[in-house]
Amino acid sequence: MVVLREGMCPGLDADLLRDLRAADIKTVEDVVSSDIEELAQRCSVSYKALFAIRRVLLAQHAAFPVSGADLYEELLSSTAIISTGSPSLDKLLDSGVYTGEITELSGGPGSGKSQVCFSVAVHVSLHLKQSVIFIDTTGGLSASRLLQMLRAETSDTEEQMEALQRIHVFRLFNIFSLLDCLFTLRSGRLQQACVGGGSVKAVIVDSVSAVISPLLGGKQNEGMSLMIQVAGVLKTMAKDFNVAALVTNHVTRSESGGVKPGLGVSWSHIPRTRVLLERREGGADSSLRSATLIKSSRQPCHIKAEFDLQSWSRSKEGSSGKRKLEETDS
Amino acid sequence: MTESGAQLFARLEARRCLEDIETRLFPGDGGPEHGEVVELYGSEGTGKTELLYHLLSRCVLPLGAGGLEVDVVFVDTDYSLDMLRLVSILDSRLNAARSFSSSGSDEEVLGSCLSRLLVVHCSSSSQLLLTLHFLETTLSSRPGIALLLIDSISAFYWLDRSEGGTSISKQEEKLSKCAELLGRLLRDYRITVFATCHAIRRNYSGPSSFSSSSSSSSDIDRPYLCRPWKRLVTHRLLCSRQETTNMAAPAAGSSEQKSQQVFTVHCTSSSSSKTKSYRSSSFCVTDSGVEFI
């Protein structure tokens, strides 16, 4: 809702505002929903003037319809696909993480969520020469690991340092600072934040569940509302700035013993693509992980791929050892 | 408000009825008529979005390709419209139809299909209300518009709940206003509304809830939005996913089985003119969209 203020639109002067207040019309919604004819009489202004005000207010505050054809054209020119650095994972995701939408990685502790995030960040900063916003809520970001991954890709120190400079890190540990940060980025700071480093191509939140899960439950609705706001700002940011939003989520165990992504039913509608990462059976220190696509609008669900965390620290030549299992196409 | 005779005509006569939009979905002759509201309800991964794209593409496709060739307004509150997916569905349908008749180049036909679609994004319930007011002019100027899609009507539920404070009526105020306005638009312009609604768990018992699945599923299927909206809904499509064996063990089974993820829709129609009727149908999702089985 928007409160009516003097000078919001031509013709809305102090006198009229006072009259409208007297008629219990305080917000734009009130003006728009009321019967203009009756209101004009009560406030003793002309119907025409009030109608014009209504039209201007609507044009200012309503969302504007766009033709699907235009939208498609725009989308074709702006959508980018960011590689995760792992061919099998890329294939699972239909060639990578798409810009303009939220992709979620969920998995138990040590399932490689952060590693995939690091790899995406490295890929964007090194190969695409674009910036990345990395919001770290778990203290899990290790710059030396990023460097290790970069070293596997290039031996040029200069390039490595430049790539590191294009990764912008926020360390935020509670919901309000996360929201504050996201809104600041959303209101245009996103593109300014990274001068000289190319435009931002990815916003990574690792992990979104760490700040949201303490909010849920208990006798209050506030937590849900904050969660939906985080989702909303991420979605609009992804869409309007055409960046890829990559978030990580924890898992909960259902009664049957299977795992499912955390944060409940309301969150489940939010990411457009969801991937579940799991450790492969076989030793606590194995680096093999399996990924299952559990939600996607491009690929059939429940296809699986396997990838090796070690491959990101090896040099390019050595990374051919990735295996794939049970990959299915239909 | 004044309107010209032509506008009045456009308003009342020219809109196409969507009764036959998908005969396999609605019971008997119970498709949605002018001024009726269809709610697609289900939790994540139950095929709501696919079904919506199916209905959407049926509307915007040209008559020659088995479509209805009507204009559609898509109100996207979840920022969930996946244009690429929609285009791939349209493409495959157009390709299938092209084997029978040839009309214009691919790009052109696709372009004209897409130009029948108007998309509008909303980010709060008050913006939704203002936008619906704003759309009134669009509706009256474009007689081709027969369908208004809202994906999803429940997007702002939690925001409204927390903004409304402790009073229930305050919490529901905005959506009630939207519903009332929609009711008027439906009467005045004789359009049809399709809206999706996400299943939620109201009595949220935490991330690791141990509530038994049987009791929570019935709780999950119950409508929860405000009364004015409930009164508006005439058809309710309850979407669910069939728990197939390859769901429980996705590793096992061949690719043949895996593409056969089956979704079920249970339709309850209760239009004012008719008595309540039901129909269940199943479909699976392929590259070219929904296929009924």
Place this chain on the structure above:
Amino acid sequence: MQCSVSSLSLSPAVKSRLTAAGFSLLSELQGLPPSQICAEAGVSQQEALQVLQAVRGSPVRIAPPLTALQLLQEEQQQRSIISFCSQLDAALGGGLPVGKTTEICGAPGVGKTQLCLQLAVDVQVPVCFGGLGGQAVFVDTEGSFLLQRVQDFAGAAVKHCSLLVEDDEQRVAMTTFNVETILSNIFLVRCHDYVELLAELHLLPDFLSEHPRVRLLVIDSMAFPFRLHFDELSQRTRLLNGLAQQFIAMASSHHIAVVITNQMTTRLRGSQSQLVPALGESWGHAPTIRLLLQWAGTQRLAVIFKSPGHPGSTVEYQINSDGFRDAVQSEQPPSKRPRTHTIQSAAGQRDSNQSAPGPRHCS
């Protein structure tokens, strides 16, 4: 979409009043005098002031973003706490990292507390010996803090350092590095239940500000107070998730290493039972590094189960009277019989073939 009023860290009641009065975006509140907010939204003057403060800039100020390069430099400046077990240090990339949270899980008696005590001593090793010269806070929930052991460890550490003295700086450092000062630099808190633990954790940020030399916070153990019955399971999850964020915030803003110990619990999975770390699935995400101490026959193994910076690995260790040390094959106790070798290696192999801890039954 601009910043909305409902995202502010204000009281829910105030927020709902603001939205009811038609304020939904921050920009609408900007520049309004407090009295006008009072009048329009029906809030008290005090509340109106809070609103304006929140609008101008939330009290939880966000630090400007760092680039990963700056972060790298920061990481390289921060030293790690060495554990005196060189294999473990190597696996962790130079010791226990400062600024991160580490969880140590394991069966009873496997050496969790011993490792914590060792770290509490090691964090005090003077800077000129490659240590941190810091202090430690030890939050004891199980009553497992044992002074005699700390004295032993401290004595061994002092002895070790005195053998390394080479220059004057180190000689000077040694004059103050003795058992007594080591003990006086370990702050001990004994918490009897989860409420006391929560209370203590609320106060710790202030304590850490007052004692800037603290580089290590030990919670031994997290599991004991939280394994008791909670009326609502989700309440426990919620509290634990909140605590996890508090730990991470403390670790990174005060530059301390946070070490949390956790017990193991038996999880039934169909007919099989398995030993897994306690406190549930979502707690597993709380620590940045998860270290699993376990028995393999008569060997003790430390497994790095999760760590963003290092690949998983397994090292063997032993605990002797001096503390937590590398396992040395030649120094095995004389009582050990040759025949146990076969059993041991078989057990070792079995454990490495299976995932994490092997299935075990407990009565």
Place this chain on the structure above:
Amino acid sequence: MSTRMLKRTGLSNELCEQLKRHQIESCKDLLSLTPLEVMHAACLSYQQAIELLQSVSKVIAPPVSTALELCKQQACFSTSLPALDKLLRGGLPHGTITEVTGPSGCGKTQICLMLSVLATLPKSEGGLDSGVIYIDTECAFSAERLVEIAQSRFPDYFNCRERVLHMAGRVLLCRELTCQDVLNRLDRIEEDIISSGAGLIILDSVASVVRKEFDTTLPGNLMHRSDLLGHEASTLKYLAHQFNIPVVLTNQITTHLGGQGSEDAGFVTAALGNTWSHSVNTRLILQYVDSHQRQILIAKSPVAPFAVLNYTIEKQGICIDGDDSQETLYEGTDPGLQPIRVQTGFTYNLTTPI
């Protein structure tokens, strides 16, 4: 402490009333909430909610001391067995829980009786000069045996009847035969400790009542049992720490079903499961060697290495064979799984040398 009412923490009356409307009355209620719930219940902003939580925390948070301060008040309770004392660095540490586990007839109750005698001895004789609270759940306490041990172990001190009677009078016996009774007793025991000047708490045995009442094969019982044991453990820990006294428990044995291959089909180990093993600070295992000879195993101790001592039960209680140099180290394992030898003479234990 944690059940302290919010009214007595210096909060304003208004705030207390506001919180009371949400059934938040004690410090525990408030601190069990997340900041968001506090914001909701108390109508505060995030910052204020954090401040509120901190101010309440100040009231109930335990004090911080340094290890050096602790060092100056540290004490041990000598077991009068020099070999064991040496390994345990002076005896059973005050403020912690020691568990004695073993098959029946191996001498668990003997140890408890012996420790009771020791606790009553004057400090000059190596005792604690204090009372003993002896919670007996198996009706195994024998006053005659107590006197016998006292008189044969310390013939010089207990040479007159008054001293023996005085000793016996300082052992406060509580016979509690159900779980609920034990719990109730523990909840009320603080007063008894003060009035009797107790310096030692003995619970013989913790396992018998619990195992009698909870058939763990029934669903749900296992969880209920863990809750109960957890409650007992935390109460005992609290008492041990609060009064800085040792607490001694006895436990039974159970057959551990072999799950690790077929060759070890099962062995005997301490009862009450894995979680319970975490609760005790020191675990001593008693086991048979032959009909006469027995062993003490130190299976879990924060100070002692894994060690084995041979002993016999004599008229004067437990006697460690030979001099104090006979200690043997053994390769320890998970104390929750440490095999225990029983009287049949049939040994399952492969790793323990003699």
